[in-house]
Amino acid sequence: MFDTIFKRTSYRGLYKDFPVPREDLTLILKAGLAAPSGCNKQSTSLIAIDDKEILKIIGELLNRKNIVSAPALILVLSQKIIANGGRCYYKQDFSAAVQNMLLAICELGYESCWLEGYVADNAESCAKITKLLGAPEDYELSVILPVGMADEELTYANKKSFEERAWFNGFRNS
Amino acid sequence: MFDTIFKRTSYRGLYKDFPVPREDLTLILKAGLAAPSGCNKQSTSLIAIDDKEILKIIGELLNRKNIVSAPALILVLSQKIIANGGRCYYKQDFSAAVQNMLLAICELGYESCWLEGYVADNAESCAKITKLLGAPEDYELSVILPVGMADEELTYANKKSFEERAWFNGFRNS
Numbered sequence: 001m002f003d004t005i006f007k008r009t010s011y012r013g014l015y016k017d018f019p020v021p022r023e024d025l026t027l028i029l030k031a032g033l034a035a036p037s038g039c040n041k042q043s044t045s046l047i048a049i050d051d052k053e054i055l056k057i058i059g060e061l062l063n064r065k066n067i068v069s070a071p072a073l074i075l076v077l078s079q080k081i082i083a084n085g086g087r088c089y090y091k092q093d094f095s096a097a098v099q100n101m102l103l104a105i106c107e108l109g110y111e112s113c114w115l116e117g118y119v120a121d122n123a124e125s126c127a128k129i130t131k132l133l134g135a136p137e138d139y140e141l142s143v144i145l146p147v148g149m150a151d152e153e154l155t156y157a158n159k160k161s162f163e164e165r166a167w168f169n170g171f172r173n174s
Numbered sequence: 175m176f177d178t179i180f181k182r183t184s185y186r187g188l189y190k191d192f193p194v195p196r197e198d199l200t201l202i203l204k205a206g207l208a209a210p211s212g213c214n215k216q217s218t219s220l221i222a223i224d225d226k227e228i229l230k231i232i233g234e235l236l237n238r239k240n241i242v243s244a245p246a247l248i249l250v251l252s253q254k255i256i257a258n259g260g261r262c263y264y265k266q267d268f269s270a271a272v273q274n275m276l277l278a279i280c281e282l283g284y285e286s287c288w289l290e291g292y293v294a295d296n297a298e299s300c301a302k303i304t305k306l307l308g309a310p311e312d313y314e315l316s317v318i319l320p321v322g323m324a325d326e327e328l329t330y331a332n333k334k335s336f337e338e339r340a341w342f343n344g345f346r347n348s
Contacts, residue, residue, distance in 0.1 A: 002278070002281070005277070005278065029340040030340075031176065036276070038291065042339065045340065045341075047341050048341070048342050049343055050343065051342075084291055085291055085295060092269040098270070099209060100273060103179070104175075104176070117261060120259065133344045134346070157210070157214045160216055162203070165207055166204075166206070166207060166222070167219075168223075168225075170221065171221065173308075
């Protein structure tokens with residue numbers, strides 16, 4: 001499991017034209033749903049898209065190379081459910097679910113990328129997509145995950161060192 | 175990896191009085207830092223506590239059984255860094271890091287629980303803790319993860335079925 005955690009990366013390239021079997025997509029969705037949620041409100045729902053016609057429509061609305069070329073997409077929907085103390089954990093809920101799915105995708109030999117800013121930047125097109133899929137208005141599209149086999153080289157984000165971000169028993173203590 | 179994803183659960187019981195080796199804590203922290211972050215802002219920092227004196231002080235401030243009995247705690251700190259488009263992804267960032275750490279903790283044979291509402295409910299005590307640890311004011315305590323071996327039985331949250339939360343090619347399509 002640690003191998004998968006450390007090798008997972010955000011893939012922004014083109015995907016190969018190989019389908020993702022339903023069995024794999026189902027396992028990825030199950031991994032997402034297995035994540036915890038604040039006060040167990042389960043505010044995250046998921047729609048996997050592997051229908052070529054629907055992929056084409058989404059690709060026309062969201063014309064980005066790792067969406068257009070992906071053989072499957074996972075749409076992560078959120079309901080802003082109020083939990084204990086009047087707090088709303090929907091961002092934490094979908095993030096935990098997304099992280100589980102990113103690991104599952106990587107473990108199965110596929111690549112993905114957490115597309116969220118891009119979704120927010122294209123809110124109007126995304127609203128069209130959720131409407132097309134029949135989602136009620138209280139289900140908001142939070143994140144899109146493309147899923148498929150990479151057709152380009154993987155790259156890794158430049159990250160701060162362990163010593164700059166993690167310590168023992170005190171701030172900046174090593 | 176899927177085994178770990180599916181067997182992880184939120185543990186609210188007492189911990190055994192067995193220490194968590196530094197090697198294991200380091201691996202858990204590394205798993206947390208390996209999570210992606212919005213626009214790679216890396217807004218999450220981590221402090222692991224395994225010093226008995228500090229654990230005692232924290233236990234006096236946060237008198238909750240799975241904090242008081244835990245042989246180690248991980249404090250998840252956030253900086254509210256502004257990313258592209260003026261958006262701030264700190265909640266998503268720490269949630270992805272927490273999810274990776276929960277899986278790492280489970281994989282190594284320990285238990286934990288995502289304590290966030292409790293942290294918010296005890297903001298004053300938490301501010302004392304971060305001050306005691308020397309964290310600057312722009313590092314906010316978001317989540318506490320206790321780490322240790324369970325001394326009570328594990329329980330599992332009652333969750334909605336797959337069919338109620340995940341579909342293919344359309345809302346509530348199976």
